Amino acid sequence: MREEASAVDLVGPLAMPGGARPTFESLLQPVLDGAFAVALRYTRNRTDAEDLVQEAALLACRGFQSFSPGSNFRAWFLRILTNCFYSSYRKGKRQGVEVQLEDAPELYLYQETAAAGLHQRSDDPAKLLLEKLTGEQVEAAIGALSDENRVVTTLYFVEDFSYQEIADVVGVPVGTVRSRLHRSRRMLQKALWTIAKERGIVSALTADASEED
């Protein structure tokens, strides 16, 4: 019976109670938006993100037999996309354009906002500052992180993955994810603060505060 069925019959069309394997495309379509959102943060531009998602989709389609039905397809696909980004894409046109941020101390933004007087201005200074930043400015701060830091940061913020899930996608130990993510968050805070200062957000907030005094 199996030998007589065509490949199309064997893979589709959808997961049936009888145990038929779902098609690759039926699993891929629901995760494409999320995968593209991740790819866009990895590559930092739409054209490259589209190329990356296409390349990952083709590789995943070719390797679909290695996917275990019932396991997490989204994580499986993101692993392929992340590998793709690291192995082929990263060696290409983007090499050398990375912005290297220096590490920042713990509670960087807390200390800076306190020193600027924002803690007197509001009982929720984090919200006060973040509300003034645009989505593009927050994206720019994430975009300023190095590739490896941006990858874990994206999976954390965009996908809301646990350390273990990030470790599975990136292929590094959980301890590495933990330290990389904590460092990335410190650097992200530094980038957010730098952008807020450069765009006049901090001075506007402190000016508002002094007007009220």
Next chain:
Amino acid sequence: MPLPDRLTCEQAFDRLNDYLDRELSPEEMRLVKEHLEVCAVCAGEYKFEAGVISGVREKLRRIDVSAGLRAKISALIAQEETRKTSS
């Protein structure tokens, strides 16, 4: 190393990032929570850090794949499936 009955500020601070991410053991989660309930300074730092994380998440816009890319990927997969079938 056995866990203490209660955490010092330093011990709580060392666990702050993992606490924010719900990555501690249930026992450690409880200990940090108890510390934050009685220490205003640590609670203020925790609230700030949690506010930055949620603030960043809120700012990240949802991005959808364009219909064009979706169609292109479907065509790519169909082509690949045909290739697999014929080989």
